Amino acid sequence: MQFTKMHGIGNDYVYVNGFEETVEQPEELAQVIADRHFGVGGDGLILLLPADKDVEADCRMRMFNSDGSESEMCGNGVRCVCKLAHDRGVVKANPMKIQTGAGVLTLAYTLDDEGMVSEVTVDMGEPIYVAEQVPVLPKHMKETDEPHTFVLEFLDTGELFTATMVSMGNPHATIFVPDVHAIDLERIGPKLENHPAFPNRMNIHFVQHHSPDEVTMRTWERGSGITLACGTGASAVCVSGVLDGRNDKKILAHLPGGDLTLDWREDGHLYMTGTATEVFRGDWPE
Numbered sequence: 001m002q003f004t005k006m007h008g009i010g011n012d013y014v015y016v017n018g019f020e021e022t023v024e025q026p027e028e029l030a031q032v033i034a035d036r037h038f039g040v041g042g043d044g045l046i047l048l049l050p051a052d053k054d055v056e057a058d059c060r061m062r063m064f065n066s067d068g069s070e071s072e073m074c075g076n077g078v079r080c081v082c083k084l085a086h087d088r089g090v091v092k093a094n095p096m097k098i099q100t101g102a103g104v105l106t107l108a109y110t111l112d113d114e115g116m117v118s119e120v121t122v123d124m125g126e127p128i129y130v131a132e133q134v135p136v137l138p139k140h141m142k143e144t145d146e147p148h149t150f151v152l153e154f155l156d157t158g159e160l161f162t163a164t165m166v167s168m169g170n171p172h173a174t175i176f177v178p179d180v181h182a183i184d185l186e187r188i189g190p191k192l193e194n195h196p197a198f199p200n201r202m203n204i205h206f207v208q209h210h211s212p213d214e215v216t217m218r219t220w221e222r223g224s225g226i227t228l229a230c231g232t233g234a235s236a237v238c239v240s241g242v243l244d245g246r247n248d249k250k251i252l253a254h255l256p257g258g259d260l261t262l263d264w265r266e267d268g269h270l271y272m273t274g275t276a277t278e279v280f281r282g283d284w285p286e
């Protein structure tokens with residue numbers, strides 16, 4: 001089976017072109033192929049597939065975290081799927097329509113001097129910020145004055161975290177802090193991901209504002225742990241900041257692996273712009 005290693009600002013996945021290859025058990029494959037010591041290495045596995053027959057789209061993305069769990073969406077991944085589909089000659093449409101677990105998304109892209117996709121703007125659709133739909137279980141948290149913001153408590157240590165909940169098709173909790181680098185993400189991340197308030201677990205983001213249009217964020221991803229970037233997460237961060245009155249509707253987000261631009265426009269849709277990069281190709285198993 002041929003694979004391609006790609007990343008969106010350091011959020012790296014092993015990609016398989018399902019127009020050419022068949023993957024029997026993606027949940028199992030994700031765990032072994034994404035292993036950074038015994039496999040190719042990555043934050044998970046992403047498949048480029050034909051769209052379902054009853055869906056109007058150019059192709060389909062399925063994404064699996066490194067623990068084998070499937071997520072509805074991956075913002076950095078969908079930009080790379082767009083690049084893979086275009087650069088391999090599978091889809092040439094621009095804009096391109098990609099079926100995901102969060103619906104059919106529209107992506108517009110620019111090409112580099114060699115005619116390969118370099119930067120992609122994704123219409124991420126309308127964010128969801130009704131707590132029950134994220135989903136979160138309010139009975140396990142303390143309410144605040146904002147309907148989408150709750151206080152979470154660690155029962156063992158008594159630590160409190162005020163988090164704003166937004167779904168971009170997948171669930172995100174954003175915690176605003178004065179210094180993002182002071183957070184012990186390795187300790188706190190898994191405890192928040194698996195908090196009883198989150199029936200489907202949770203992607204966790206700590207965010208520091210520099211100004212109303214510039215933030216730095218660090219992420220603990222559901223099913224993958226610490227990653228260098230999260231595109232759905234950055235989108236949720238932008239929306240959470242607007243809901244909490246902390247930032248403008250258009251922001252620049254600095255993530256450990258690079259930058260994304262997020263724009264929550266008048267049409268109610270969130271637009272994310274960033275790069276997509278191919279690193280190498282190979283055969284699995286060798």
Ligand SMILES: N[C@@H](CCC[C@H](N)C(=O)O)C(=O)O
Nearest residue numbers: 071074075076170230231232
């Ligand atoms: N890194 C991704 C999100 C991947 C899925 C996430 N871990 C989940 O389980 O929802 C992104 O760029 O959005």
